[in-house]
Amino acid sequence: MSQPIVVGVDGSEHADRAVDWAATEANLRHRRLHIVHAVENWPYGAPLFAPAETIGLMSRVGRGVLVAVAERVREQWPDLEVSTALVSDDAPHALIEQTAGAFEVVVGHRGVGGFTGLMLGSVGLRMAARCTIPVVIVRGTADERGEVVVGLDLQKDADAILHYAFDAAALNGASLRVMHAWRVSQTLVEAGFAPDRDKAERVEREFLDRLAAAYAPWQAKYPQVDVVPEVVMAHPVTALSDASHAARLVVVGAHTRSWTAPRLGSAAHGAIHHAHCPVAVVPST
Incomplete structure (x- = not known):
């Protein structure tokens, strides 16, 4: 199907669990899995004020996160179509931008870097309140027989x-x-x-x-x-x-x-x- 399942990653354990949930879902639904990592300019606020070496380092780290996650997904779900995106923006805007035409978006309930923990004002809560497609927050432990x-x-x-x-x-x-x-x-x-x-x-x-x-x-x-x-x-x-x-x-x-x-x-x-x-x-x- 054309509508992908989008998942936000940041290299954290919680994001990895979100990826596993999203990949399982995409595989069951025969949908593409689209993996997104946001490179934020905070605390500089805008690229103009961020040192070039800092932006370059954050981008390299972000690309490394995407490559590692995509490789892990392809090893476990070899028939699953996978795409990635490195977006220079704050995490909620990055995810919303990447969800145009998507089936649903998946995030972990805690994280580091671009996708911070699911507490008041966090990415997961903000996505759930703003998104016009289903948002899945992966928290706790899903009972596979439940x-x-x-x-x-x-x-x-x-x-x-x-x-x-x-x-x-x-x-x-x-x-x-x-x-x-x-x-x-x-x-x-x-x-x-x-x-x-x-x-x-x-x-x-x-x-x-x-x-x-x-x-x-x-x-x-x-x-x-x-x-x-x-x-x-x-x-x-x-x-x-x-x-x-x-x-x-x-x-x-x-x-x-x-x-x-x-x-x-x-x-x-x-x-x-x-x-x-x-x-x-x-x-x-």
Whole structure:
């Protein structure tokens, strides 16, 4: 297929794990793997102010990283088409530039150099918030026998998220856990309006019906995928984090848009930081 899978590298162990995940994905999907390394001019800010020998050294190191990664990928996946790019720019801009026409972009949750650790303000978080294609942050340990977990906000359009989740489950021969988490606000609890057992069960049944209606069209398109619906009375981040312990992938949505770019909601933001397996952030269509 023409749409490649893009992965950012910087020579770190975390980036190597991202490459392994991306290469496995590209091989399964019969897509080209495009490996990107960013050469930043920081702290100089612009090439004009960076010493020529520094720029030259950083470029040579970057080319060495790309060559080493590409060779390792070709040894392990000899039939996989691989391309590389050395980009002189800050890491988020470099990746976004290279993702034009791509299927998805993959980054490690921590790193060195151009691709820094996935903490607040980091490359992975910024990519997930700005990219208009799926972004996979490779963190934790994926259970190769585990299920795909998708968290749904039933008040938002979930078609793009469900499409990605069903496709990932079918691709890996995995079951799909479709989750919705809800909780009573602390204000209502303090005011004495917490639901009793009967009310909680009625709410759960209602949410299960709404979940089934949301994923039914995709279940029809992917009949081979075993779906496990689940409604949890908990904070969405807690529910997704707990489910991620035995999962191969967690899928969340970047629903809100500002101009043309998606923005992360609190559940997606929390999952990126706390999940115990790779997280795919899928923008709504």
